[in-house]
Amino acid sequence: MRIEPRVLSYKEFPASPAVAEGMKVMPLNPDAxxxxxxxxxxxxxxxxxxxxxxxxxxxxxxxxxxxxxxxxxxxxxxxxxxxxxxxxxxxxxxxxxxxxxxxxxxxxxxxxxxxxxxxxxxxxxxxxxxxxxxxxxxxxxxxxxxxxxxxxxxxxxxxxxxxxxxxxxxxxxxxxxxxxxxxxxxxxxITKMNEGHSRADSPEGLLIGGLDVLENPEQAAPTIIMNHIYEETDxxxxxxxxxxxxxxxxxxxxxxxxxxxxxxxxxxxxxxxxxxxxxxxxxxxxxxxxxxxxxxxxx
Missing domain, CATH: 3.40.50.1820 (Alpha/Beta hydrolase fold, catalytic domain)
Known part of the structure; x- marks a missing residue:
């Protein structure tokens, strides 16, 4: 007798009863x-x-x-x-x-x-x-x-x-x-980094548009983290x-x-x-x- 195939959910699909000599069984980890x-x-x-x-x-x-x-x-x-x-x-x-x-x-x-x-x-x-x-x-x-x-x-x-x-x-x-x-x-x-990190071609200098960091404090100031921390701000x-x-x-x-x-x-x-x-x-x-x-x- 031919049985029509049908789609089963994972819960509906039966586990295989097949066994093999020497086979080891591992439990499923549902939290994996x-x-x-x-x-x-x-x-x-x-x-x-x-x-x-x-x-x-x-x-x-x-x-x-x-x-x-x-x-x-x-x-x-x-x-x-x-x-x-x-x-x-x-x-x-x-x-x-x-x-x-x-x-x-x-x-x-x-x-x-x-x-x-x-x-x-x-x-x-x-x-x-x-x-x-x-x-x-x-x-x-x-x-x-x-x-x-x-x-x-x-x-x-x-x-x-x-x-x-x-x-x-x-x-x-x-x-x-x-x-x-x-x-x-x-x-x-960026104004207090190691020597060489203030030149216009340094990473810090490029960050502010290719300028020397120490010679351009107005451009450097907005990048300083502490300048944006206020007691009254969450x-x-x-x-x-x-x-x-x-x-x-x-x-x-x-x-x-x-x-x-x-x-x-x-x-x-x-x-x-x-x-x-x-x-x-x-x-x-x-x-x-x-x-x-x-x-x-x-x-």
Whole structure:
């Protein structure tokens, strides 16, 4: 007798009774998270240049519509052209812990000076809120995270969410406010960097339009994080992690930020990573990521 084929749901489909000698049985983990990557997804166009993001999107067995907290990651690049793949591998591991991750591209400084990078990051957060349903993102649980120059942009984006002078009107029906900021060894005051970082052709000089930083204090001032922190203004909690042997961004840059935040009564945590240089595997160890997750969970 011929049986007509029919489509069965996962619950309706019977488990196979077949056995094999020596076969081992593994139980199903219903909480296992699988991640897929959407490369170079466009989110806006600025001055004829299309900007993209990589999206690391988790999914779970039998829960395809679960919504996930979002980590918007700003990749460090000395404010130049970013390599969005640079931390794709460790961020994919982070995503498996139950987060959607967006690695956000901004306009590089040789094309657009400050505050273009901050404007683009804010636009990306608004775009992700607008399309939260498409990506199964929880629009109320967004944290911004960045390393090095990306840390600077993450701080500036999260702290100045209300500042229209550092923003544009694209997707402005959606908020760019975030729940928290994670700063990995970001510069905070470009007028107090190492020798050679004030020239017009340095990363800091290019950030302000190819000008000498020390000779142009009016152009440098808006890039200084502490100049945007006020006692009367609400800003998200901030986690700072910095190595005390950083040869590129002095550890003192994070000390300046932390002391200013504490003086103004802001919610902040600061971790000195003993012996760590500028980036690398030290910042993606289980111990450091445990600190990051604990910070996110308390927001």
């Amino acid at each position: 998270v699988y991640c897929s990557v959407l490369h170079n997804h466009p989110y806006c166009e600025r001055e004829g240049r299309r900007l993209h993001m990589h999206l690391i999107l988790p999914s779970q067995h039998e829960r395809p519509d679960k919504i996930w907290p979002l980590l918007a990651f700003i990749q460090g690049s000395a404010w130049r052209q970013q390599n969005l793949d640079a931390n794709l591998a460790p961020l994919s591991f982070v995503a498996r812990q139950g987060y959607a991750v967006a690695i956000v591209e901004y306009r590089p400084s040789d094309i657009a000076a400050f505050p273009a990078q901050v404007q683009d990051a804010k636009t990306a957060i608004r775009y992700l809120r607008k399309n939260a349903g498409q990506f199964n993102i929880n629009p109320e649980q967004i944290v911004i995270w960045g390393d090095s120059s990306g840390g600077h942009t993450a701080l500036m984006t999260g702290i100045t969410w209300h500042d229209q002078q550092l923003d544009t009107d694209l997707y402005n029906e959606y908020s760019c406010q975030v729940k928290g900021i994670i700063d990995y060894y970001g510069p905070t005051d 800003i998200p909690p901030i986690l700072i992690i910095h190595g005390n042997k950083d040869r590129l961004v002095p550890f003192e840059q994070s000390v300046l930020l932390y002391n200013d935040l504490k003086q103004k009564g802001k919610d902040t945590e600061f971790y000195k990573l003993e012996g760590a240089d500028h980036g690398g595997p030290d910042f993606w160890s289980d111990e450091v990521l445990d600190v990051v997750q604990a910070f996110i969970h308390r927001l």
